[in-house]
Amino acid sequence: MIKNIIFDLDGTISKSAPGILNAFEYALEKMGKTYSRDDLYKYIGPPLRDSFVKELGEDLADQGVDFYREYYFNKGLFETEIYDGIKDLMENLNSGSYKIYLATSKGEDSSKKILDYFGILDYFSYVSGSENNKNTKKKVIDHLLKENNLKSSESIMIGDRSYDIEAANNLEIKTIAVTYGYGNKEEFEKASFIANSPYEIINIIEKLK
Template structure:
């Protein structure tokens, strides 16, 4: 089995179950823009991809309105939404064991870097990560985020990397960067979406991530 030394983790839907805060902030932003979307189930499919992309593709907003809506979203998310969130079970144990094995851990997320860093601190898992690569204010694509994360490791063989995420953006971005991937099905992407993206591996639980990476959980 390939040994991966640098592991890139998505945040929402991979490390944390974050949809409540994201959806409430999404609803707040939409209301401010005159759009009423009271049903959370209509929005959960949008957890993960860049907010700007959703506003443009699904709500037909023009750039100026996208910028306004993003501002409203970030306002509520910073105040409340980022804390309406919880870690998936056994994630801290997985991170602890990986660090014991001297793995380099990176968060690669479509969230603003500052928000991602705040969430990691809130859950007291920030010390496990060597880098946090997030989106800029304009909203990078996930492929761009992954490419930026790899810049921290010049000269390292692509075989040393693996991306772990729950949406097709994670898997496609990894493939475009030339690295392997694990698609996790316990997050926000459907099994069909993830299979169609053609990941290197599929994991249905954190325990299966452990088996793929060939590590043992800390009890």
């Protein structure tokens, strides 16, 4: 029986691409790096520093992250919106007595600000972000499980990228891949279930009772 619903944020709850891409562009321009905006979409989801290591190298990655955060926390944080049906989904899960959690490669404070901005923070029992050496999605999810004494067999992870699916699979957690986010078909191959919209998620979960 599934009792715990774990959500990714970017590409699963929020259409976060504009703010993230604008912040990447700002940082890369500050570093004198040429880029293609289309090529930056692959960095929506992975840990931030890892993305800058790939673009700038190990020695310059931290400076790139600083520039990214300079833009993101001042402006990019709210250059986003939530997907149609997310609020209805949260209400349905809450009324169904499920516990709702967030596991994200974003920081915890910024994630809470986004959830609060859209009026859905109160639905979440716990937010696990990338602070304190939780530099992989597996570590973020594992931290959430341990801090809340959750059983993998009673939990399901919902995300849009391979990082979400693979991390949850490694922790023996069932998964729902959402096709409306920033992943592609190949990233969903190992998911337990696939949902094409937030409205389909509740139907999948209800069948797992």
